[in-house]
Amino acid sequence: MKITQVSVFIENTKGRLYDLCNVLGKNNINIKALTLAESPEFGIVRLVVDKAEDAIKIIKENGFIATIAHIVAVEVGDNPGGLASALKVLSDNNISIEYMYGFVEKKSDNALMVFKFEDIDKAIEILLKNKISIISKV
Known part of the structure; x- marks a missing residue:
């Protein structure tokens, strides 16, 4: 992941x-x-x-x-509010983002965002629990 x-x-x-x-x-x-x-x-x-x-x-x-x-690449909806919904999950679970940026290549109809988290393992756990797709390979 x-x-x-x-x-x-x-x-x-x-x-x-x-x-x-x-x-x-x-x-x-x-x-x-x-x-x-x-x-x-x-x-x-x-x-x-x-x-x-x-x-x-x-x-x-x-x-x-x-x-x-180590970073995490996450699929977010490629629509208004798509990124905000993923950020809400992280915020609601007190996950601190050190930085983030967009991914060049698309693997689906969703956008890809790269995140660097303060606690990467906790972030992965929260993302998966909330059914947010994580890209495991580029």
Whole structure:
């Protein structure tokens, strides 16, 4: 149920995001989801890829600083209020969300959202109890 996410720290300089994506592409690693948070000097790129272990090795070999985290990908209704209904379940059960972002690829008529939770195991338990579909593989 947990998906491995790769977080990469990059300098906020022209072409650095290209460098990261290019090295992944050259090594046949497919990016399934990506989000970028930036500050004036650096950024954090969060990636869901098809081969996380290979990706982290290649990224580090190419001079990037990277870490791995576990996230949960959840199906939510692709309609007004679809995300809000999933968030209500989490809120009602005191599940803290550290961050979230949309998923690039759709597996059904629903939208996919990636969540990083403070207590991932409790979040998975609550989501399943409330019949919210969790994606186990990208």
